[in-house]
Amino acid sequence: MRVLVVTAVAAERDAVVRGASAAATGTAGADEAPGTAERIAEEASGPVAEFAVPGYVLHRPAPAGPEPLVIDVLAAGVGPAAAAAGTATALAAAALSGSPYGLAVSAGIGGGFTTPAPGRSAAVGSVVVSEAIVAADLGAETPAGFVPVTDLGFGTVEHRPPEALVRAVAEAAGAQRGEVLTVSTVTGSAERAAALVAARPGALAEAMEGFGVAEAAAAHGVPVLEIRAVSNPVGPRDRAAWRIGDALEALAGASAALREALRAAPAETWSTS
Numbered sequence: 222m223r224v225l226v227v228t229a230v231a232a233e234r235d236a237v238v239r240g241a242s243a244a245a246t247g248t249a250g251a252d253e254a255p256g257t258a259e260r261i262a263e264e265a266s267g268p269v270a271e272f273a274v275p276g277y278v279l280h281r282p283a284p285a286g287p288e289p290l291v292i293d294v295l296a297a298g299v300g301p302a303a304a305a306a307g308t309a310t311a312l313a314a315a316a317l318s319g320s321p322y323g324l325a326v327s328a329g330i331g332g333g334f335t336t337p338a339p340g341r342s343a344a345v346g347s348v349v350v351s352e353a354i355v356a357a358d359l360g361a362e363t364p365a366g367f368v369p370v371t372d373l374g375f376g377t378v379e380h381r382p383p384e385a386l387v388r389a390v391a392e393a394a395g396a397q398r399g400e401v402l403t404v405s406t407v408t409g410s411a412e413r414a415a416a417l418v419a420a421r422p423g424a425l426a427e428a429m430e431g432f433g434v435a436e437a438a439a440a441h442g443v444p445v446l447e448i449r450a451v452s453n454p455v456g457p458r459d460r461a462a463w464r465i466g467d468a469l470e471a472l473a474g475a476s477a478a479l480r481e482a483l484r485a486a487p488a489e490t491w492s493t494s
């Protein structure tokens with residue numbers, strides 16, 4: 222199976238590549254390439270092939286031996302629109318080449334909610350795997366408060382990854398399962414954080430790309446997953462509290478776990494869940 226992992230920035234992409242390369246022994250770009258690798262770079266984690274699709278470059282860590290699992294990683298930019306554009310381009314290029322992706326994953330750092338239901342809190346450095354990918358601010362302000370687009374009669378605000386895959390990846394990564402909210406504006410107050418949790422009590426993390434990846438995946442009929450490593454608490458702005466290095470390490474670990482979970486649980490076991 223071919224898996225597309227979409228991050229926002231290069232630092233996240235490199236963390237995913239590092240993690241997904243951890244068990245690698247093969248030769249990057251050896252099989253199922255949509256074309257010829259334009260470049261094979263020798264990174265600290267092993268060989269990484271780079272493939273161009275229109276407007277973007279995909280990074281592919283070496284497959285672990287002869288297994289049929291190929292993971293391509295794309296840094297598509299910050300925010301849901303950039304994520305959707307990059308994801309749709311990569312999915313379309315793969316489909317047109319005759320080797321479509323079987324799974325799209327939104328991966329990166331994110332904010333962790335520390336005020337959900339008792340016993341459910343996403344601490345800095347921990348990992349959250351999405352049970353639902355939710356567009357938290359897609360709707361309209363009304364005198365009665367925020368109304369999601371679905372209540373206005375169109376669109377969608379939620380995509381649900383395959384349950385069995387969520388369980389397998391969360392278990393392999395030692396991660397919590399919960400809703401991951403997609404926002405276009407980073408939450409900066411305790412009041413806004415509380416309002417988001419009141420609207421979505423299952424929320425454990427927020428980030429800015431998951432829903433864009435999910436919309437593109439849905440358009441192509443491809444299952445989707447989101448993995449967030451928590452770099453900061455959601456709430457009042459405090460740059461000193463950010464732990465980006467720790468979150469990138471956690472993201473690399475979760476990416477290794479993703480690869481192992483996909484090797485242990487092939488698509489037939491989770492694609493209909």
Ligand SMILES: O=C(O)c1cccc(C(=O)CC[C@H]2O[C@@H](n3cnc4c(=O)[nH]cnc43)[C@H](O)[C@@H]2O)c1
Pocket residue numbers: 229230299300329330331332333404406407408427428429430452453454455458459
């Ligand atoms: O300047 C700030 O106060 C600030 C606070 C949180 C995040 C940012 C970003 O510009 C990061 C955007 C980038 O990272 C992901 N991310 C990380 N933490 C969060 C968060 O708490 N809420 C939303 N997104 C977050 C996001 O997916 C982007 O890719 C600035």
